Amino acid sequence: MASLSEMYDVGWEEMRDKLRKWREDNCRNSEQIVDVGEELISEHSSKLGDDIWIIYEQVMIAALDCSRDDLALTCLQELRKQFPDSHRVKRLTGMRLEALERYDDANKHYDAILQEDPTNTAARKRKISILRAQGKSTEAIRELNEYLEQFVGDQEAWHELSELYINEHDYGKAAFCLEELMMTNPHNHLYCEQYAEVKYTQGGMENLELARKYFAQALRLNNRNMRALFGLYMSASHIAASPKVSAKVKKDNIKYAAWAAAQINRAYKVSIEMSYLDSTFHCFYSFFFFIGY
Amino acid sequence: MIDMHIQLTSQAYCKMLLHTAKYPHCAVNGLLVAEKTKEKKKDGHGGPVLCVDCVPLFHGTLALAPMLEVALTLIDSWCKENNYVIVGYYQANEQTQDSRPNQVAQKVAARISENFNEAVIVMVDSSRLTMSCFEPIIFIYDHVENKWKNREVTTDAFEDWNEAQTITSALLVGRSYENLIDFDNHLDDLRNDWTNPAINKSVLDLC
Numbered sequence: 001m002a003s004l005s006e007m008y009d010v011g012w013e014e015m016r017d018k019l020r021k022w023r024e025d026n027c028r029n030s031e032q033i034v035d036v037g038e039e040l041i042s043e044h045s046s047k048l049g050d051d052i053w054i055i056y057e058q059v060m061i062a063a064l065d066c067s068r069d070d071l072a073l074t075c076l077q078e079l080r081k082q083f084p085d086s087h088r089v090k091r092l093t094g095m096r097l098e099a100l101e102r103y104d105d106a107n108k109h110y111d112a113i114l115q116e117d118p119t120n121t122a123a124r125k126r127k128i129s130i131l132r133a134q135g136k137s138t139e140a141i142r143e144l145n146e147y148l149e150q151f152v153g154d155q156e157a158w159h160e161l162s163e164l165y166i167n168e169h170d171y172g173k174a175a176f177c178l179e180e181l182m183m184t185n186p187h188n189h190l191y192c193e194q195y196a197e198v199k200y201t202q203g204g205m206e207n208l209e210l211a212r213k214y215f216a217q218a219l220r221l222n223n224r225n226m227r228a229l230f231g232l233y234m235s236a237s238h239i240a241a242s243p244k245v246s247a248k249v250k251k252d253n254i255k256y257a258a259w260a261a262a263q264i265n266r267a268y269k270v271s272i273e274m275s276y277l278d279s280t281f282h283c284f285y286s287f288f289f290f291i292g293y
Numbered sequence: 294m295i296d297m298h299i300q301l302t303s304q305a306y307c308k309m310l311l312h313t314a315k316y317p318h319c320a321v322n323g324l325l326v327a328e329k330t331k332e333k334k335k336d337g338h339g340g341p342v343l344c345v346d347c348v349p350l351f352h353g354t355l356a357l358a359p360m361l362e363v364a365l366t367l368i369d370s371w372c373k374e375n376n377y378v379i380v381g382y383y384q385a386n387e388q389t390q391d392s393r394p395n396q397v398a399q400k401v402a403a404r405i406s407e408n409f410n411e412a413v414i415v416m417v418d419s420s421r422l423t424m425s426c427f428e429p430i431i432f433i434y435d436h437v438e439n440k441w442k443n444r445e446v447t448t449d450a451f452e453d454w455n456e457a458q459t460i461t462s463a464l465l466v467g468r469s470y471e472n473l474i475d476f477d478n479h480l481d482d483l484r485n486d487w488t489n490p491a492i493n494k495s496v497l498d499l500c
Contacts, residue, residue, distance in 0.1 A: 028318065031468070066316070113317045135388045166356050167387075169396060201358040211359075226480050271483035 004039050012044040016051065023058055031064035033058060053082060060092055064099040072096055087113055091122045103130050121151055137168055153179060171202045189221035193228045197258060200235055205244060211235045212256065226267065235261035298341035298477070299381065299413050300432065301451045304496045305344045307337050307461035308473065308489060310426070313385040313417050315470040316352040323349040323475065325381035325415065326372055342380055343452060348487055349475035355384070355397045361476045365404065385417035392416045394434055394441055406436065414441060429454065460499045469495060482494045
């Protein structure tokens with residue numbers, strides 16, 4: 001069977017760079033990582049230099065995702081040989097146990113790490129992930145809250161907590177987590193947009209207006225965020241359509257909605273031109289009349 | 294009690310499973326559509342409702358309202374253009390061992406029911422997802438006496454089970470799910486077409 005490099009005419013450097021990009025973007029395209037990484041490791045390991053260790057780690061985690069325990073074990077063993085006492089490698093051992101659903105063993109393993117190093121955040125977060133994997137949302141939420149009292153700057157943890165709250169339909173608490181994230185990352189349009197979605201979901205006029213404001217803010221930070229654009233249109237339309245608002249508020253929101261509609265229109269036109277898509281998109285134009293104003 | 298028979302075409306079934314396979318670590322959901330028939334029999338005993346297609350919606354967080362509203366509205370327009378009607382909702386949970394319809398599923402299905410009386414919820418049992426697709430892995434829920442009740446799924450729930458099995462298996466093995474587009478992908482890049490014409494063509498080619 002042809003190798004990836006033969007099939008797609010890519011050199012090992014391109015494969016290495018692809019892996020790096022996926023690492024930096026934190027992509028979970030595990031099957032692709034396994035395909036590229038496995039070939040890189042088996043054919044070109046000598047050329048990779050010190051990069052090989054981080055590649056072993058990346059490929060190992062992707063292999064776990066794809067039930068490729070053979071590959072995961074190979075990578076793990078290389079890492080263990082090179083870094084025999086590393087807690088970072090021990091965490092990978094724990095993750096393998098998790099992938100095999102040996103949660104009790106995994107927990108014991110992480111507890112041992114925490115005995116040696118009580119500040120080891122990675123081990124604590126893995127324990128919380130186990131709770132989530134087992135469907136124990138309430139415990140996961142409780143542990144994560146305790147963790148965040150100590151490690152208040154851990155953004156990944158705040159985001160995980162917001163997700164857990166959303167899944168439990170506890171939108172108020174999810175909003176609080178996203179507020180923390182927005183405070184420490186004022187330029188991140190994604191947090192703004194997610195916060196707006198949570199507020200919109202909570203419902204009520206106050207929350208709708210907040211949602212509209214934060215969708216608008218997300219757009220200021222990134223004018224190509226389509227969710228923010230749609231969200232602005234939806235929230236402004238709902239506000240305008242409400243019988244409870246003043247004439248001025250109604251007028252303003254109609255203006256906002258119209259502006260958003262025009263931007264959405266333009267965005268679709270551009271994308272259709274770029275891709276020669278058929279008329280599935282012209283159904284969009286009737287979209288604007290659904291609110292009925 | 295009206296016994297509505299719903300049948301899935303190969304295209305509808307395989308796209309549901311491709312969506313589930315594309316995001317094994319996430320919950321996924323989508324809508325089921327059928328062709329609008331002119332005859333509406335009052336006694337409810339028409340032929341089976343044939344779900345000709347599905348539209349994959351979201352992956353990951355399913356419980357937020359705004360994008361769901363956008364999707365429902367856009368897809369509703371698309372349905373009108375194509376003489377379809379939304380007849381059901383599918384979901385695969387994040388937890389593979391749990392295949393019961395949760396609050397999100399029930400809410401969306403209730404919304405669909407406003408337009409189509411006998412809307413169904415189809416839950417995909419991802420714990421039984423295999424490459425060979427040797428058995429149907431869905432549960433079908435009907436709204437009966439204010440509750441969602443599980444109905445026994447046999448090969449009768451498919452227009453042609455053998456065809457559905459062959460096609461779905463072939464597309465899973467060929468990793469077609471990498472090219473499956475859901476509404477989330479569309480929001481990330483408008484050029485991504487949630488009607489999935491490429492996959493529809495692959496299905497047709499395999500028929």
